[in-house]
Amino acid sequence: MSEFNGLGGQSNGLKRANNLPEDCKESLLAVIEKQIIPRLLNVQQFFPAKAKALSEQLPAGELPEFLAFTQHCLSGDGLKANQLVDALMARGLAHDRIFLELITPAARHLGVLWEQDLCDFTQVTCGLALMHQMIYRLGYESPAGPSVEGESERIMLACAPGSQHFLGLTIVADFFRQAGSEVVLEISSSESELLRAVANEWFDVVGISVALEAQLQTLPALIGHLRESSGNPKVRVVLGGPIFMIRTFDPHELGADAIFTDVREAVGAVKHLVRAR
Template sequence: MNSGGVQRRLRWRDDLAQVVEAEIIPRLMLAHRSERPVRRFPARLSGADDIGRLGALLLLPEDRDVLAEIRGLIADGMSLEEVLTGLLAPTARHIGRLWEEDLCDFVQVTTAMARLRRLVHDLETLSLDPHPVDPASRRVLLVPAPGETHTFGLTLAAHFFAEAGWEVTTSFDPHLADALERLRTEWFDVIGLALSCDVCLDRLVAAVPVLRRASRNRDLQVIVGGPAFHGRPDRIRLAGADAVVDDARDAPGIVQSLLDLRIRAC
């Protein structure tokens, strides 16, 4: 295979993962807001066999009831979170690698993506929580930095904020126009920006004061996270942020501490 073909396949592999990371997982995680029941058996984790089986089902020429497979895994103890982060995203990458290695063709990959989208719709229907969000809950707006294309960590943060009782809004507009409009017209306690690489750091630095000025909340807290900030505490000040989040699971606790400090200072 020539270098051009390799590059096209690498881009397709990344696109497959981004279908899951930027579109599928955000919708499902934000829909699944109900409290999890207490498990009385060990949590079921996905493995290579699950990923290989799901990938094979998605690549078959005929339709199979993939949703039934997923529901079976959930019945065996696999959480929705594990389905999202431990199964769907790795399966998308697995299919991309198969194509890269000439083990499946373009038509199969395209069909698999369409089936992933349909699976999303079906899972979303099963996961919808009929209970309204507490109107007294605090609100967080989560966005990728301008120009950022990787949103997986951001979507995990959205999930953990929702589990902690926050009302979560995500915006994936790469130019922040949607985020700016929301800040002008809605109330948010916090905005979080994710950045994976140094290329877009200057754009994030320039965007933070613009976002603060646009906000109805004059005390808007700004948090940043992502690989671009790992091991670089100096970049918190450079970005004009109030805190950095290294692990998405810690985001709600870090932000709550910031807000508590503001309350005590008043």
């Protein structure tokens, strides 16, 4: 897939995992296992001693509610997921126990369901997004990457708030990685969470996928807030997504540095943007 308009696209997101091309499925599974879940949980950073103890004692370290919590997240039922957490806190469970013994095994179980083709990509995306929000609710943030400039460009890819479809993003991320970039897929579903992400880590470039025309209205403000919150005062912001295949926009009017509709063009241009900083 060469078109950058895959960012945030919904065409393949509703297919079951076993109907996806094998290379796409492997790419998504690698992102979930090696990037999203470690960034989502980052247990070693928060509680290294407890994380080690849990790894030695599993499954004893799992709360029995983790299966129900996983199902609530998979179905997008944030109300029931929050009610379950409320009940655990009412019983006096500390936030770190909920984090380690409920959310951690739930995320791992979600990965197993995906690997075994027992849930589709839409459910995985929805489930991870709800777990991500739950971690913020419990008061944890996960600065999982460097806070200063590195040798290779670091790129964050995310959907504009209002979209939660990441199939195209994973494919675009592969193109950038093959060109030597370090890429982070951010699963945040709200502006506040995106701002936390850019504040917690160093990014040379932030790429935002825009799928819906309605998202254009708030895009300039979002980009302005991303620049203000970024740990990199000279961060570049680029745009892609289906909407830009339909209409032509001046990126500067939206507050961005560039708009791309072809990922091959984007890879070289983004590197040029970083060097020209």
